[in-house]
Amino acid sequence: MGSKETTSYELQQPLFSLPLKIMYAFIQARMGSSRLPGKMTMQLPDGKTLLEAVISRLSAHNVTPVLLTTEQPADNALVELAKEFGIATFRGDETHVLKRFTQAGAAFHVSPSDFVLRICADNPYISHYIIDQTLQACSTFPEKDYISFGHAGKPGIKHHTGIFVEAVKMGAMQSLLPLNNLWYNEHVTIGLYENPDLYAIQIIEIPVEWHPDFEKIRLTIDDMDDWNFCLNTYASLAELDFPEQRKLLLSEKSSVTLMENQITKYQK
Numbered sequence: 097m098g099s100k101e102t103t104s105y106e107l108q109q110p111l112f113s114l115p116l117k118i119m120y121a122f123i124q125a126r127m128g129s130s131r132l133p134g135k136m137t138m139q140l141p142d143g144k145t146l147l148e149a150v151i152s153r154l155s156a157h158n159v160t161p162v163l164l165t166t167e168q169p170a171d172n173a174l175v176e177l178a179k180e181f182g183i184a185t186f187r188g189d190e191t192h193v194l195k196r197f198t199q200a201g202a203a204f205h206v207s208p209s210d211f212v213l214r215i216c217a218d219n220p221y222i223s224h225y226i227i228d229q230t231l232q233a234c235s236t237f238p239e240k241d242y243i244s245f246g247h248a249g250k251p252g253i254k255h256h257t258g259i260f261v262e263a264v265k266m267g268a269m270q271s272l273l274p275l276n277n278l279w280y281n282e283h284v285t286i287g288l289y290e291n292p293d294l295y296a297i298q299i300i301e302i303p304v305e306w307h308p309d310f311e312k313i314r315l316t317i318d319d320m321d322d323w324n325f326c327l328n329t330y331a332s333l334a335e336l337d338f339p340e341q342r343k344l345l346l347s348e349k350s351s352v353t354l355m356e357n358q359i360t361k362y363q364k
Contacts, residue, residue: 125217149220208267241268258316314357
């Protein structure tokens with residue numbers, strides 16, 4: 097029987113100090129976004145595409161990135177980008193994203209008991225701190241099916257802050273397939289964390305110093321408003337990790353204007 101736990105979690109060792117198994121980081125990306133088509137290859141001020149920015153942040157960590165995209169011809173451009181970075185690619189179903197993940201797991205021989213990181217490629221500011229501590233949490237909580245940082249018991253994927261990753265057991269995702277629930281199929285992990293009686297869920301509370309006004313900050317890229325905000329603030333935020341990004345965005349003296357998170361916008 098699963099259980100949902102919310103903990104205040106802090107590493108007892110410095111980052112990178114413990115040996116960790118190299119984990120696959122499955123990057124979910126496609127060109128056919130309904131809200132902002134083609135966003136994966138749109139260029140940021142430093143010349144990187146959105147997909148490249150995500151790959152660049154992952155390259156600092158002990159993970160093996162894999163691009164998970166679709167069979168659509170438009171996604172050939174993403175495959176070519178991945179090749180330039182020496183990153184493997186798996187192509188699968190466009191709308192049944194859960195099946196894309198489980199088939200990729202089979203293709204890369206991921207055991208049902210192994211975690212993979214789920215990375216949403218519309219988040220150019222995924223947090224280095226969050227990545228490393230999520231990896232460490234997989235060693236600390238090996239019995240869990242799903243691990244994510246979050247706030248107030250809600251996993252990071254539902255906050256639209258744009259800094260989070262998810263660690264999920266391959267076997268847990270495989271167990272959702274027979275249900276053929278269209279909502280689960282599209283959103284991959286929602287069938288896990290919304291069923292804490294069936295799956296072992298670990299939601300790790302973000303550091304307490306992040307709490308004030310946390311939900312005001314929106315850094316994910318869903319639509320043109322998000323993209324324009326990113327273009328206007330990228331030079332100031334790209335080289336920072338989230339704690340410093342948050343301080344800059346919320347500072348009264350900052351020249352960077354905060355675009356407040358619209359809580360009900362595209363809410364899952």
